[in-house]
Amino acid sequence: MASLRFVEVPQPVIPNQRNDEIVFVLSRKHFIDYLPFALILVALTVIPMGALLIGIIPFTEFLVSSSVQTRDIIILAFMAYYVILAGVFITSWVSFYFYIFVVTSERVVEIQQRGLFNREFNELDFQQIEDISSMTTGFLNTFFNVGDIKIQTAGKVAYFSIERVWRPQLAVEIIHSLTHQAKDGVPFVERFPDLETVGSINGHYVTRESRCLPIMNVEKNLREKTKSYTIVISTAKNLRERLDRWWWRHNDQMVATFGPHVAGDGENGFDDLSDTTSVLPRNEDGADKTAPDINKIATDHPETEEDDDDLTPIPEESEGTEKDKKS
């Protein structure tokens, strides 16, 4: 099972995400969907360079013997070629990477990015789901466990199709479980997949044992969860994480991870965070070492304004406590 360091996304994952709406599945398209296009782009970049290198001697002679204007035009042609390649790359990569498939406790959402200026938002209520199936075809799809999901609906659109997502079978099981609960009249705040693996983030499993809330609208929910959940603020281990933190600090976002309560147990697919994390003080009564029932949280801890103060100094405090621990 792959390890997962960042679990929480401290921002609404989808537009109009409700405060108490839990995200169970978040999946972008798998890289193999972009692979053919990436190979073409690499070829278009490498082939002219290779041709230039192979013909380096005649080309150098040509450059030396040619006029200043000819050399200028060659340089401009290179620049124009690069600009076209950059444009093609950006358009295709944005379309590929910002496609998002999300399953929350309330709905199934597909956000399609088509080019730079076309973004489509499709939403499906669990009540409208009639039938659901997943399909994995081809060698690469089977090898990487990637597939399509097809949802038959009772709405205006007959089919809701999601392509090339990670672990489609798990997503189908989660949707199936949530659909049953929705049709049984369970309110969305109480819906939770009746499965061992309750979530999936880009193919990483989130198990029930991990006691990890997959992804939520932390902006508001974190204030409630601080009373009952241990919040793990991990320090950046490498350049990749440092860049993430730098980025989000400049976007006024808090970097937080809902980790397993016993940090670093490493048994449920999470990295060992014990050496690089500081754990914030828990709730006032403090003794609760087990995660509370997720469904209870929303009702037990109504959102209050006083809770805001609990969160603002988190990054600074966490660094301080960590240094203290080490010293």
Added chain:
Amino acid sequence: MSVVIFIVFAVLVLICAVLSALFYYHVRRYSYIGDASKRVFLIYAMVTILVIVTLLSLLIINHIL
């Protein structure tokens, strides 16, 4: 002629800058913590700057020598 060449080059750089700005806008708006979009943008920006600086240097050298 040299002025025209440099103006054309500046226009191409401007197009590149607009594309980069669009890329940055999408990454800033739609990326999540831990995803690869910021790193891809960083690599793209570095490669673009490298290409522009190299070609501009060649252009200048071509006119000096």
